[in-house]
Amino acid sequence: MDIPPKFKSQEIEDKWYQYWIDNQYFRSIPDAREPYTIVIPPPNVTGVLHMGHMLNNSLQDILIRRARMKGFNACWVPGTDHASIATEAKVVAKLKKEGIEKSDLSRDEFMKHAWEWTHEYGGVILDQLKKLGCSCDWDRTQFTLNDNLSASVIKVFVDLYQKGLIYKGYRMVNWDPEAQTTLSDEEVIHEEKQGLLYYINYPLAEDEGSLTIATTRPETIFGDTAICIHPKDERFTMLHGKKAIVPIVGREIPIILDDYVDPAFGTGCLKVTPAHDPNDKALGERHQLEVIDVFHPDGRLNEHAGDWEGEDRFVARKSFIKALEKEGFLVKKENHINNVGTSERTKAVIEPRLSDQWFLKMETLAEPAIKAVLESEEVALLPKKFKNTYRHWMENIRDWNISRQLWWGHQIPAYYYGKGKNDFVVAATQDKALSLAQEKTGNPKLTVADLRQDEDVLDTWFSSWLWPISVFDGVVHPENEEVNYYYPTQDLVTGPDILFFWVARMIISGYELRQKPPFEKVYLTGLVRDKQGRKMSKQLGNSPDALGLIDTFGADAVRVGLMLSTAAGNDLLFDESLCQQGKNFSNKIWNAYRLIQSWEVSDHSLSPAADVALEWYENSFNRALEQVEDHFSKYRVSDALMTLYKLVWDDFCSWLLEAIKTPDNSIDILTKTRVIALFENNLRVLHPFMPFLTEELWHFCGTRTPNEALVISQWPTPAPFDKKLLDDFDQIQQLIGAVRKFRKEKNIGFKAAIQLHVINDKTPWNQYESLLKQLGFIENFLYESPSDSQMGGTFRVGGAEFFIPLEGRIDVDAERQKLEEELQYAQGFLQSVEKKLSNERFVNNAPKQVVAIEKKKAADAVLKIRVLKESLAKLMQ
């Protein structure tokens, strides 16, 4: 068989993915096995694969593939999210390009466009996940606007409404003037921005003079309905009970007293605009102030703004200040850093706005979810540091604004039958709503035509928070077999940026709906940054093209590159060279196989060297496997991979294969069989990380039926290993290293024969003689000290000293220097150990083991020093 020397990942990836799909290895249906379930964090339906997706989906795939091989019924549920605001924004932008305004369309027409868009671009990201190798059960693919998921959302809304947990309220909410919808607090990003603080004079109404206020938002002056001062502020006692006049506007407003005002800030006088600031609104309520909203929904000023009507708020700010300046009302401007809220999606500056919205009461709902993470640990957050963040948010949780003034989403199932604000009923269907409305009004003649459904849709996260239950249809049919089998799921892998948006709320809904957590472990990945530590973003253009990377390096290589750099919760600085490392590793494994398969079987008897090396590798593998299991149990995926990387590259390739290979490329059948078996075990443990390469090689190793594919093969069972054997071999490796170094220092050719005297022998070197000879390092072992007149060089490995004769080649000075350096180090070391041992408190207080170890260290050091001194003395003769 002719196998090319370079591994071309791209040529085999599609083949094997199709093979896995055709044989339904990823399909999961409930059976007698124990389930292992992951639900995917559903990406935005119109999204494209980026580095963050690659990272957390690679992780999920590693976990799920390993679980599958360990005999679990592995089920990874894929799907997408309708992403209300993001998708709607994209559709609106696309329509605008075509010359169509959203306002020109009816709701139905718009929805048609949105669905078209979704069908055209939707799910592209899922195909991209297949390129990465993700082993999702595609028959289970879900979308948050599918009928069954929509039914779940509506049912939950109705149920929570009936429980009194959902209510409608006139509240100050976060308004995104660009998307023209409200946002939840979590969707608002606060940024510190350099701004200006304007000092403006307000003339007094009945008296001479004026007062000065300080504001960052002069354009809201049109909505001023009071000036507020601190009741105990003695500077302003004379203003008590007076009135002021809003400059330019000319309106007379009262001066009120409230200790909310901080006398130290600005001038101590605060202009009160109840329609446009949450604090002012609270003040307004306490003092029964008028509320004047001065903005249109798109952020332009409205009819209250006089000459400024129709101007954008930020344009108006500047022009209005000019007017104030001209009229002499502006006192001064000062630099001021303020916190500006912006929309997570549109980046527009958020406007606090009063409006009717739907809310979900969170406080009591959150209680079991708090306990689950902080007390019972039914849900574990990894890394643990996120528990604090979680606690802080959950304990200060506020009601969730769940309505959005958008069309793309789940329309709120509230039906109005009259003009009044509260003339509505909440029901899952129109029919049900009608009968409820008839009942409530006592009017049996009410018809469907009299009902008007609420225009708003629900926040996207109001469907995502049900995801682990709704994908198994567990909301509408809580006792169905699937949800009982798969729920709770095991692991969730996602980014910490959606800890509150999503993770916390899923935990809440899990306890509310099923009295059980949605998952056991939450693995929070870090953010993917570029190698300069910057966040990857479109604007910076520093985000590599995910599919391009797969194309260049191969999916396995990219997965390895990503995994090598990530510990849970730590951000990772991504550098393409990591993918190159992954590619090199793929190639190394590929070539290891090429060597093995090239061996011609001979009737040689098993070589003693090969036997020793094989036995050693079997033990080494089991040690590595134990470490890998330990790393996985702690979700240290990166460490698990590194352990395997070293096992395969160093132990398998550099030691085992080097020890076995023969000059004539022939080998006995027994050895070859054993090596292949070991190589296959390597493939098994590597498979979750590098699924394509390993499956390809697996099928090279033998003829495999679909029932014998690697993807469904058995994960090796951890077996005990002989530590003594591994330690002895470690000595051998050190000896070989020392001989290589010796040759190099003394300029002795790699192939020149040397005799090795073992001077004080402790290790059973002779057991390994055949191996050492095989590796071509040593001609002969001599278990005797050289004669006194013999010239040569010495070196030490552990407690043993070695001597290699070197006729006339010895450099006495160099040798002495080397010995002196070693001696110095050994003496320094001994000194530090002796210092410890001579300390009575150490000997009395430290554990016995530790003292024993220190004593052994001291004894070894003493011995070594004596040997070194002897050698030195001999050298000086």
Next chain:
RNA sequence: GGGUGUUUAGCUCAGUUGGUUUAGAGCGCUACCUUGACAGGGUAGAAGUCAGCGGUUCGAAUCCGUUAACACCCACCA
């Protein structure tokens, strides 16, 4: 303003309840090595006052305090 975390070799990071460590890995770097698995390779090597200061302890990269830099989260002071 409150909170959390980070700071160990040129880079990215380990170091698990303080003691087998006068500190480890991978990559990179330096020198040497190519006719058979792989130059996407091999062998050897150099490289760190564990951010600074103070403390606890027989013993500190590890615990405590403090300072500094950076990162992230939360927060309605105009």
